[in-house]
Amino acid sequence: MQLITAHVMSKHLSLSSFSFRAPQDSPEKAIPSRKLPFQTFLSFNPKKPLSLKTHLPIMQISKTLFVFCLISCLSMTSSQEQGATAYEMLEKFNFPRGILPQGVRSYVLNTDGSFEVYLDGECKFGVEGGYSLSYGRKITGKVSFGSLRNLKGVSVKVLFVWMGITEVSTGNGELDFYVGPLSASFPLSNFLDCPQCGCGFNCKDIVSDS
Template identity: 30%
Template sequence: MFPLTPKSSQFFHPLLLSLLLLLSAAAAAPTTSSLPNLLKSQGLPGGIFPDNVKSYDLDRNGRLEVHLQGPCMAKFDTRVFFDTVVRANLSYGGLVGLEGLTQEELFLWLPVKGIQVNDPSSGLILFDIGLAHKQLSLSLFEVPPVCKPQGLLQNFGRKMGFEVAR
């Protein structure tokens, strides 16, 4: 052991303070390492967001911002379109105030305003598409869906309402 001298105690005190600050910051950091883990820790299935997530940010108020590699199309029970950035307020069991996610319903593209799991034992997840609520099986969201660009950027705007059947 080193004897504490007036000079060494001046060095020791700031070092100890720095170590305590570092430990408290590590304890306050979220323990989830991936977006699916974060969603699961909040009572949601891990496969709500697609496989091309670059990064995500969650602020202390619960505002979640998910950054994708680019806009893309995926499929749950119907087709869904993800913008490059999807935002929502994350709380236990739900994503509220969703922005950047639209779902095809009867040839119309409707914005998904919220996603909620009220009772996990029911096996259902609820999608709020504004005009209605749609219940889907939780099993559809176990794994992140494959999301493909498929040249949709050039056609998506023109075909927002209707799609030509071939």
């Protein structure tokens, strides 16, 4: 949201130091010299009653800023207020809900596709292929149909190094994860259920073994 501010600057001229006198050829009695505030000077006429308009420009600017802020706030919508969960919103953009772990506390989705997702805490678990995924408390990015870009807050462990996942896309029944110039593909069916922190997608197997 951008704010518009107006600044009135007077670098070499100070109107408040001006004094007023009646013209020399006027038969009227000279008006004593006096100093007037800046806004009062703008509306002063020796032959007419003094008109004070000191607060009018300020009120106009305040109304303009208020309308601008109101429009900016209305242009930002949170789908959470409409009753949809973060997982349901993923499905509307052609993503399986399982690309987010359990424990989403809240989220904000703006009209331009930018979003913020907040988890209860950091979350790590293993996935197919020997990879490990890590989700931070806050995840941001930009979503469109079948595409997640500019991701921050999600990383994958490749060999012994953690690297940030910057993009995820869907197509041909697969999920493509991009880590810089590298990418890895997984079947969409692997992400139909939301993973749990710690045990990931294998929590049911762990419970049955115990």
